[in-house]
Amino acid sequence: MINTRFCSLLEIRHPIALGGMGGGATGAPLVAAVSNSGGLGILGTSGMDRAKLKSEVEAIRRATDKPFGINHLLFEVDEERFSVTLETKPAVASFAWARAEQDLRGYFDRAHQAGCKVMYMGGEVPETVRAAEAGADIIVAQGTEAGGHVVWMASMPLIPMVVDAVAPLPVLAAGGFADGRGLAAALALGADGILVGTRLLATHESPLHSNFKQAIVRSDGHDTVLTEIPDLASGRVWPGAMSRALRNDFIERWAGREWAVRRDQRAIAQAVAEARKRGDADNAPLFIGQDAGLIDAIKPAAEIVESMVSEAEQIIAEKLTKLVHRR
C-alpha cells in the first residue's frame, strides 16, 4: 500500500483520483468503480441539469458507500447544479477553471459548510496559490500533457513548483499519468497522488462510445494537438484555456480556418452532436492527453487503479532503493 496525506485526509486506500470529467465523460458506474477500488471517483457535471445530477449521485450511492467527489467548472457554475452538491454532501467538492474576478472563498466556504473537503485544479502556480489562500484542502496541479482544457506548463516543472507554493497542502499531479511509473514519479516530485483522466476513459465502465475508447487505444500520444476549435464549435468561452484533443478529421478540417467555425458555429455544433451520438470518432472532438500513447487496452477501472499502485510500489520499494548506495 502507498499511504499519503491525500489518503489519510479522505480515509481512502489509494492515492489515485478520477478526474471529474464533464460533457458525459464520467458517470455513476465509472465514479463508483474508482471509489470501490480504493481511489476517489469524481463526477464531472458540465452539461448536466439538476435532475440528471441528482439521479447520478443516487446511482453512485447505490453502487458504493466509499467517498466520492463532484466537480464544477467555476466559470460556468450553475446554482441549480451546485445546490445538488451542497444537498448531497459528497466527501469532496472539486472545482476548476474560475474566472479571474470570481470569489473562490464564497464557493469553498459553502462546500465546507456542507461537510465537503475542497479540491481545486490549476495549471499555473498563481492560480493554485489563489485557491490555497481561499481555503482549498487539496490542490491539483495539471500539466499541459493532460486531455481536455489545459494551459502551458508541463507537469514535470509545474508539480514541484505547486508543491512548494501551496505547502503544506496536499497536491495531486494531473496530466500525463497513466501507469505506476507515473504515480511513482509524481510522488518523487512531492505530490500526494495523481488525478487521472485519459487512462480511465479507456475502461469498461467509462461512458464513452466504444469507438472513442478504441481511438484512445489507437493513439500513439504524438497525435494530440492544443486547439481552440472544440470551444469555438461549442460556442463556449473557456477562461484562458486551450484544449488538448486528438488531431482527427474534425480538427484537421477546421485548423487554420477558425474564422469559419465562428461563422458556421450552430451547424458545426449540430454536426458534432450527431457524430458523438453515432460514435463517429473522426468527426467529433475527442479530448485525450499525451498519455494516450501509454494505453493499449480497454480494461476494468479497478484493474487500472490496482496495477498503478502495485507497479509504483515495486518501483519505489525495489527498483529505486537498489540504486542508492550509501557510504
Ligand SMILES: Cc1cc2nc3c(=O)[nH]c(=O)nc-3n(C[C@H](O)[C@H](O)[C@H](O)COP(=O)(O)O)c2cc1C
Ligand atoms: C474528456 C475530458 C473532460 C474533462 N472535463 C473536465 C471537467 O469538467 N472538469 C475538470 O476539472 N477537469 C476536466 N478534465 C480534466 C481532467 O480532470 C484531468 O485533469 C485530466 O484528464 C488529466 O490528464 P490526463 O488526461 O493526461 O490523465 C477533463 C478531461 C478530459 C479528457
